[in-house]
Amino acid sequence: MTTIAYKDGVIAYDSQVTRGDVITYDDYEKCLERNGVKFFCSGAVSDYQRLVDAYFGTKPEGNIDVSAIVLDGEQLMLVAVDDATGLWKSPIMLDRPYAIGSGTPYAFAAMDMGASAYQAVEMASKRDTSTGGKIRRVFIKHIE
Incomplete structure (x- = not known):
């Protein structure tokens, strides 16, 4: 899957993609952006775009096996479909x-x-076999 962490105005996330016991990519970009909204996705890569589409109003059909930390303007939220x-x-x-x-x-x-x-995220990658690769970070405006 992945590890995405937020603390003190920083979102950090890994870049590893696995399929079962195989690491398929270790440099995958898990942040998608549309219309200025950033989606930091965790779950099935094939469903990333479907979650983004659902966020912007497309009726979700079937299982969407993704959750995301979403930065929309100054609002940070967890987003998923069930x-x-x-x-x-x-x-x-x-x-x-x-x-x-x-x-x-x-x-x-x-x-x-x-x-x-x-x-x-760096520490999680030492113990979680589904976390690894390059760790990226995005600095956001910290609102109190």
Whole structure:
């Protein structure tokens, strides 16, 4: 899957894509941007675009196996699609660390111990076999 972490105005994410036990890419760009909205995606790469489409109003059909941290203007949120509610959005509090993906427990523990978002993804990649490759970061305006 991946690890995406947010802390103190920084979103960090890895670039590894796996299929089962095989690393297919270690330099994949997991941030998609449309109309100024950034989607940091975790899950099935084949569903990334479908989640973005659903966010912009396309009716989701079938299973969309992706969740994303989304930066829309000054709002940061977790976005996903499920069978019961369709597209849903949950706000992320900017004054607290947050993480999604298969390396979530490691990233949260690292940030609780004082690590930055970048360091948290780096640490998650040491224990989570679905996290790795190049770690990227995006600096966002921190709103209190």
